[in-house]
Amino acid sequence: MAKILLHIIAFILVAGCSTLPDDTTSTGDLAFSSAPESSDKLIVFVHGVFGDPVNSWTSQAGVTWPDLIKGDERFRGFTVATYRCDSPFLHRSSGIAEITERLLHQLEDQDIFGKFHEVYFIAHSMGGLVVKGVLVNLNRPSQIKKLRTVKAVLYISTPAQGANMAEVSSWLSANPQLRDMQRADFNSFLQALENQWQNLIRDRGTPPFPQSFCAYETKPTHGVVIVNRIFAATFCDQNPHPVDEDHSNIAKPSSRGSDIYIWARARILDTSTLTQDAKLEYFLRKTRYNYRPGLDVEGVEWKESYREYEFTMRNPSKTERVVDLRLRFAFPWPVIASRLSCQEGCEGLAFTGIEDASFKIETQHQITKLQGYWTNLINIGATTMFPEAVFRGKIIMTTEFPPSDSASLTVGYRDGTDANKKSFFHRISVLDTATGTVKIEPEPLKGKQKTSIQFMPKEPIEFKGR
Template sequence: MTRSFPRDPSSRLVRISPPGNDASATLDVVFVHGLGGSIDTTWGAGESTWLHWLSDDHPGAVIWSLGYPAAATKWTDRGSGMSLPDRVPTLIDRLRDNGIGSRKVAFVCHSLGGLIVKQMLRHAEGVQLLDIQTISTSTMGVAFLATPHSGSTLATFIGTVGPARPTLTTLSLRAHCSHLEELGNWYRQNAGALGIQTVAYRETRKTRRWFGAVLVVNPTSANPGITDCVTTPIDADHSSIAKPQDRDADVYLGISRFITRLQDRAASEQDAKAESGLNSLESAITPPADLVEKIREIDAMKDMGLITSGEVAEVRTGILYKHYGILQ
């Protein structure tokens, strides 16, 4: 079966996972490309990329790829581009239109994509509209791949060379940009409070450009500055770090483990919420003895390892529904 991305120059969100697993899915994983990238090129080329492998390996997660115009210069972009704050509301609308925020969310970001996601979280958290705030309140984790948290010297170089004609997007990535510093401070101060787990990877190989080889994002800039987040060095350049060649590649293994951890956490929180709801319902109603005995039998089956916590919650809900004709 051929699996490829649709080609469209406008901002869009493409679903990578096949339809059909939404009822059992606990996590949406959204990949966001960086400067000069696209849905078609950043994550690999051909009929199947590592995003498809992750979809196959994590059936309980729905994998998405978010695309937006991200040209580096005006020679390759029809307009002057958009700054980070101006770009974000449109992308949030794109996510909301596709139901992102209705369950737990994780973002995997390459380069500029990481700054886009931090700006989206900040915007969503600060807006007094519940359906927009869900983008931040539902986010469980963010993985950064070579994201220039304090800017890139390459963007600074492009911005100072006349013929390059940088877009506003490129200019927003200049090293020591005050907006990036402020955005980084916001993320460091709020990621923990929002319950967001952070992982980060950095390039170690220089990228060849027409003017020579350069480390696009240096180790200091690649560090998001989050407690308990160690920025992992990867034997790759700025482009190839987002294109693991197989399932044994360090980036693939790291992101796969990250998704697994978040899925486990989402399932645990879901079970706890269901258990709390059932306990509240049971405490508000004095059940008959036969109903109590049925529920105790289900709990005993869980203690013996015969059924999972999620199955316990589902069966107990069914018992209560059947007896009272109500559902929490």
């Protein structure tokens, strides 16, 4: 009997009173911190059983985890929110499935998946089961766009397989949340939730969002380890992270140097970087062929200064298509000729230079001729690139002039399930001017970039007297 009482006391110790700090604005059960108007990234804290949105995250020093994030320069551009659910110790309240349904409705009603491009959940204890329920409910065709907005969930001491103490405490409490967290081998609710979670993981596309990360406590709470590694077991994208804290303090970092804070920050920022990476793969390389001057190559009489290049673009995803693709090349030198060499899995593909590659030569009274010219600009468009689609092109440039110092590739497209357009700007570097060796830099550039347009007449220009 004494041991039973010890279990119950340990569970009560995670409780606290429910108050909101002064610098938050409450909308229903979601409270948002102040953030830049341009913020498109959201972190939502979801507390556990007997908890609240303040004390569940506040260390003994009076420091809250949300406040640590708000003051962290590396989280600039993130909005922080906390979620509150009613979780009394003795009295009747909503079960976990009901809390899940309410949270999902509030996220949808407040257009969280429309206002933010990246959503992250930090969930402690029962809060992880609530978040997991939200995500599995979004794993259907009509809701998949919202699900992909959630980039990662951090499960912190979440009893995915239940907890012994939940069963013990349920003997004295009318709160159904405790019964929902009884051991999974006797709990059909947790079994069904875990099965749905495993289905979601298998259904993820490329890149695989939402990411899943897990941490668990190693120290007892008054003699009892509430959620150990066995009870925390679920699918995680990395090995579960052990934290030398008890069940309550694992969610209460005292500083930005705390183990759980460093771990969580790295997982969120790494995932955010992954979301910014361009999905498409593109390559530009000089061919190894050396043609004789005067030889007909691609309908062009070859000259000593000409260089031939191959361009390849590929959609590496095995499940997701790309739509509304727009590429704009500003090459280092004028393009003498270009054509598609092959394509697989593309619709509406167009590979062209600028629309009007000529300019007028005129006197005061009349236009004497239209003078054709070459330019360094090439536009490529496609209505759809299906999974694993690829196309290749051939390009001939003349290197008789100094190369542009702002050669670039601008990429724009939408994922097949996403209304938001992705845009990337890549530098094209000249590695060797003599041989014409070039490279598309893989790391996208940020901010406004300069592009130089080159013109080269196809024949000498004769200016007649006026």
